[in-house]
Amino acid sequence: RSYADIAIERNPQFKKITKQDIDHFKTFLEPQSILATTDIGGTIDEAKELDGYNTDWLGKYKGRSQVVLRPKSTQQVSKILKYCNDQKIAVVPQGGNTGLVGGGVPVFDEVIVSLGSMNNIRDFNETSGILVCDSGCILEELDKFAAGHGFSMPLDLGAKGSCHIGGNVSTNAGGIRFIRYGSLHGSVLGLEVVLPDGTIVDNLGTLPKDSTGYDLKQLFIGAEGTLGIVTGVSIVTPPRPNSVNVAVLGVSSYDAVQKAFRKVRRDLAEVLSAFEFWDTRCMQIVLDHNNLRSPLEEEHPFYILIETSGSKKDHDDEKLAECLESLLENEIIDDGALAQDETQVSKMWSMREGIPESLGKWGPTYKYDISIPIGVLYDIVPEMANRLEQAGLYSKDPKTYESASKDDPNVVVKGVLGYGHIGDGNLHLNVVANRFDKKVTDVLEPYVYEWVASHKGSISAEHGLGLMKAPHLHYSKSKVIVDWMVRIKNAFDPNGIMNPYKFLPRTTTSSSN
Numbered sequence: 050r051s052y053a054d055i056a057i058e059r060n061p062q063f064k065k066i067t068k069q070d071i072d073h074f075k076t077f078l079e080p081q082s083i084l085a086t087t088d089i090g091g092t093i094d095e096a097k098e099l100d101g102y103n104t105d106w107l108g109k110y111k112g113r114s115q116v117v118l119r120p121k122s123t124q125q126v127s128k129i130l131k132y133c134n135d136q137k138i139a140v141v142p143q144g145g146n147t148g149l150v151g152g153g154v155p156v157f158d159e160v161i162v163s164l165g166s167m168n169n170i171r172d173f174n175e176t177s178g179i180l181v182c183d184s185g186c187i188l189e190e191l192d193k194f195a196a197g198h199g200f201s202m203p204l205d206l207g208a209k210g211s212c213h214i215g216g217n218v219s220t221n222a223g224g225i226r227f228i229r230y231g232s233l234h235g236s237v238l239g240l241e242v243v244l245p246d247g248t249i250v251d252n253l254g255t256l257p258k259d260s261t262g263y264d265l266k267q268l269f270i271g272a273e274g275t276l277g278i279v280t281g282v283s284i285v286t287p288p289r290p291n292s293v294n295v296a297v298l299g300v301s302s303y304d305a306v307q308k309a310f311r312k313v314r315r316d317l318a319e320v321l322s323a324f325e326f327w328d329t330r331c332m333q334i335v336l337d338h339n340n341l342r343s344p345l346e347e348e349h350p351f352y353i354l355i356e357t358s359g360s361k362k363d364h365d366d367e368k369l370a371e372c373l374e375s376l377l378e379n380e381i382i383d384d385g386a387l388a389q390d391e392t393q394v395s396k397m398w399s400m401r402e403g404i405p406e407s408l409g410k411w412g413p414t415y416k417y418d419i420s421i422p423i424g425v426l427y428d429i430v431p432e433m434a435n436r437l438e439q440a441g442l443y444s445k446d447p448k449t450y451e452s453a454s455k456d457d458p459n460v461v462v463k464g465v466l467g468y469g470h471i472g473d474g475n476l477h478l479n480v481v482a483n484r485f486d487k488k489v490t491d492v493l494e495p496y497v498y499e500w501v502a503s504h505k506g507s508i509s510a511e512h513g514l515g516l517m518k519a520p521h522l523h524y525s526k527s528k529v530i531v532d533w534m535v536r537i538k539n540a541f542d543p544n545g546i547m548n549p550y551k552f553l554p555r556t557t558t559s560s561s562n
């Protein structure tokens with residue numbers, strides 16, 4: 050069954066936090082590092098003041114923790130975890146709280162350990178480009194720092210202004226540079242991690258090559274806070290390209306998107322740094338919500354954003370111009386616009402990167418982040434629209450439900466949209482409704498996961514499992530693999546205090562919502 054109709058029971062083995070616990074935290078944390086309600090010895094009048102920490106970015110998941118701890122050092126993180134482990138107090142590590150699967154917020158009263166006060170750059174090597182920093186550094190700040198030295202972060206995503214590098218590592222975030230610089234499993238060279246019993250694992254290496262046995266840090270990349278807290282990150286930053294071009298193209302079908310990708314990848318080769326796509330409905334919503342004008346005169350069924358990044362402008366310009374010309378001549382694309390300056394570059398990017406936020410403003414959004422063989426990647430979007438229409442929840446005429454509000458008596462779906470990172474075989478299927486409702490969930494799930502499994506895809510390409518996908522892990526991983534994941538979890542966290550109820554399939558559930 051889908052997560053929405055399973056009410057999770059609080060694990061009674063976890064201790065409820067008391068004034069004594071807060072008093073203990075006061076022995077080693079500064080007063081401003083402890084946000085706790087007055088009834089347990091803190092200074093916050095109402096738990097409501099902690100809503101920002103308890104509620105996820107989507108407004109879909111909400112916990113009721115009364116305590117947020119904001120350590121300033123690895124030693125403090127170690128003391129927090131050792132105490133929580135001894136006392137069997139459940140913990141949720143939190144970075145920038147931009148996660149999209151309900152992983153970074155508590156389910157019940159878990160203590161939130163927010164890493165935002167650990168945001169120092171520890172070291173940067175001008176020759177190798179290797180950056181070592183605290184896990185609470187904001188991605189965009191790191192990129193600005195790297196830019197100052199002629200380098201850039203190897204990953205970029207729409208949430209860069211808020212997400213932390215520790216959150217990126219913990220979700221194994223992908224984003225728009227994946228096509229160029231690959232996965233964090235490659236660019237992260239080392240991690241400093243605090244284990245649940247307080248042990249500090251200094252695995253913060255800066256060696257690009259190291260074949261000395263099991264590579265433990267890889268386990269923490271994508272572990273979503275279930276094995277420990279990442280406190281330090283060592284990462285390779287590539288040289289910053291000094292020539293960047295961006296173009297937005299209009300195409301008539303998903304088939305044409307694929308044809309364009311094949312050609313662009315071949316023609317632009319080493320200078321291609323992004324190949325993103327989105328459908329016409331996404332474009333309409335993003336333009337409307339941001340008061341933007343499309344760079345193309347007419348509407349198109351699909352849009353593509355191409356970016357090139359290189360070191361020699363003339364060379365890149367020529368390559369791109371020839372490629373675009375040929376795409377038009379061969380009628381693979383119907384139209385295209387090339388950014389003429391930096392303002393146009395960032396406007397074009399905001400059309401793609403602004404999609405999640407614009408959809409969120411339009412209505413509560415169900416998100417499915419899936420890896421699928423590229424040939425059938427978009428098929429699930431019209432298929433899901435049909436299913437929802439047959440269930441009487443959606444109409445393909447956009448006017449029918451598009452302005453439905455959450456107070457409407459009926460739950461309706463306003464849009465079924467697709468966009469994503471074509472080059473990585475990663476689709477974002479987004480379903481916007483007038484409210485989150487079990488009726489919608491039941492049409493979407495487990496169908497979407499079954500569909501993904503039938504195509505040998507992944508139910509989570511880049512966002513992780515969190516609370517949302519924990520019960521569905523078996524659609525992407527065999528029983529043998531899940532069993533080994535459980536063993537690994539138990540080896541690192543025998544008391545199960547780290548981010549409980551998430552990531553791995555749950556065992557204690559009840560049937561009412």
Ligand code: FAD
Nearest residue numbers: 144145146147148152153207213215216222223224274279
């Ligand atoms: P949080 O949301 O705070 O936490 C995410 C998970 O990591 C939680 O399970 C949490 O417990 C754990 N965690 C956080 N910090 C630590 C730590 N230091 N140690 C251990 N565990 C920790 N994702 C992509 O992959 N690609 C995208 O293109 C992309 N675009 C996005 C665009 C928008 C507008 C938004 C809102 C989100 C997007 N995301 C994307 C999703 C999200 O996964 C990333 O934003 C990011 O990696 C999460 O980082 P965070 O610091 O906000 O982590």
Ligand code: 2HG
Nearest residue numbers: 207405416417469477479
């Ligand atoms: C993106 O690529 C992000 O914009 C978010 O991964 C996707 O919100 C989504 O579904």
Ligand code: ZN
Nearest residue numbers: 224470477511
């Ligand atoms: Zn994405």
